[in-house]
Amino acid sequence: MHVPSCPPQDDVLVIGGGIIGLVTAWRAAQRGLRTAVVDPSPGAGAAHVAAGMLAAVTELQYGEQTLLELNLASARSYPTFAEELTEATGLDLGYRPCGTLAVALDADDRAAMRELHAFQLTLGLASEWISGRDCRRLEPMLAPGVRGGLRVDGDHQVDPRRLATALLRACERAGVVFHRDSAERVTVDGDRVRGAVLRDGTALAAEQTVLAAGSRSGTVAGLPEHVLPPVRPVKGQVLRLRIPRAYAPFLSRTVRGVVRGGHVYLVPRENGELVVGATSEELGWDTEVTAGGVYELLRDAHDLVPGITELPLAEALAGLRPGSPDNAPLLGPTALPGLLLATGHHRNGVLLTPITGDAMAEALTTGELPPYARPFTPARFATAPQEQAV
């Protein structure tokens, strides 16, 4: 039987309206591509929970130097990106070039942090070791026991909820069409992805389809196994405290530390919010706020900054990071024509939003990732289709 070929409705269909999907859609639309986004509630997702640290240097891990380059490049572009997005929407992102102080509480923490510092210096990163006394001079609310820390004046913050709201408006203003529903499955016709079918039955056709469904990107129906991204949910619990005027500013920069081996950070926002995060739990799709998660965050934050006990606790939330095997994102074209990925950003989704938008727009218009994004091609995890059967 001959199926008449209809012209696709869109140039680009983005599955997932979190910050990564939205920035991809915005940048694609700016390049003249007819773009649509599928999401039951665009602008929600992990960004609603995230703290918004732009911590390329203080989040550095051994073995992640390739990712570091991408993180640094995205961090450098943040001021311009924020300005452009604000200009396009009239919305402020809460971008705050406040710097970060990473502190050590005991001798072990200090030893580990000095090693990290040496590693940072070999990579040419701007990071200064300062004494405990100097830490407290910068941030008087720090615990008396702080033994020293790394002052990183280049690690900033943005408000992820405002970022999501602004991206949503930028998309709308750039003519992006929103389908407020879930993608039931991706449509594969012959050897090519042709779009997606929504839960309500609507079939959407597109020249190129971008899978940007965060932690759920690996579960989308319709795709052959070998192109499904190896993305898993990594649960994070986060608290929002409020800094009453009498205590303001409380902290003047992001403060983070290792407490009993666990990472904790406190991000003070201009609006008087203090975000405390985050747990990192491999529990599948569970998004419950637990007594243990909240306890651990409060205990560790209290060890770093005892005065938090006085602050009202406004909110406790859990979200799912899209974790990938090497903690780096999967960007650009896949082995299946017509299908691109923009997912797996793990802890760095907010930080990598600007550069993801640029890289994806480039891939969507030229068919190729720009050089700086090529190490993040999904091909690095590729298994040949026939291997699946072995």
Added chain:
Amino acid sequence: MHVPSCPPQDDVLVIGGGIIGLVTAWRAAQRGLRTAVVDPSPGAGAAHVAAGMLAAVTELQYGEQTLLELNLASARSYPTFAEELTEATGLDLGYRPCGTLAVALDADDRAAMRELHAFQLTLGLASEWISGRDCRRLEPMLAPGVRGGLRVDGDHQVDPRRLATALLRACERAGVVFHRDSAERVTVDGDRVRGAVLRDGTALAAEQTVLAAGSRSGTVAGLPEHVLPPVRPVKGQVLRLRIPRAYAPFLSRTVRGVVRGGHVYLVPRENGELVVGATSEELGWDTEVTAGGVYELLRDAHDLVPGITELPLAEALAGLRPGSPDNAPLLGPTALPGLLLATGHHRNGVLLTPITGDAMAEALTTGELPPYARPFTPARFATAPQEQAV
């Protein structure tokens, strides 16, 4: 000028629709008195936050033997009271005769608890000292470090939110009239209270007015200083965890303990809720949930029952107990004719609800408190009006 005397609209006007005001109104209406309640949202108030322990024995404090008698009498009447209220409304109160286990974590706790036990025995109370091993046999989730505890099989629990809802319905069915507004001031005419004026300007006249406004009872306008009850707000923060079916029953009775000098309790409800309480803070009208309050509760509860970390945290709330100088309620007629009090129940509002209803109904119909309630007359705090001027 001659003011024509109008017949009062009601026999009894109750200011405050918390559980104490409601039980007073219900019992008054049952005795044939035309009764009205003034409250912007009846059934809310401190009961919405309270854990609902009926802990006459385990809450015993030195020097509170008089209050103990009242507490025990009310505890004894709870089964009949709950049955009667359920019969009147069709609503279950979550009354659960589950007993209480009060445990000690360290040698100091154990010494203090053994002293309390000796005191309980001199008063003839049913309380059994059991070993740490026996504690864990009763409640396997207890921390390995528990050194022993008091098994009090007569200290039970009720669900205060269900209690409030049932009392509200019982009042409605008994013909109590509700004015959903705040009392702007009490009306004093000559030497007698005549009712109250609402915030919307409505004047309500009544033969007798009962002030049952919880922690706000001392702030009501219109009353001369010397009859205002010496009641202050005592802030309590409480958490509600959820026991997933896989962990049920988790605890089979109320577990409480002293941890680093602070009291903490865990009340497992039949509906799968686990209430963890409570802080006790003298902070005026502040009802903020704070990082410190939640931290302290989770830390202390975790020390008693480490497994709470796995439980979802459903709710964190703060409420205000109506504290009185001797931690006992103020019940019955005041020095000002037409004005009665039913307030100052502090930690024992839920426990004392049945007996408060009985005592107040007696006072409203006969003009005198029954013998068991007489020690709680407001007169015990009375200062003569002229002394105010000295």
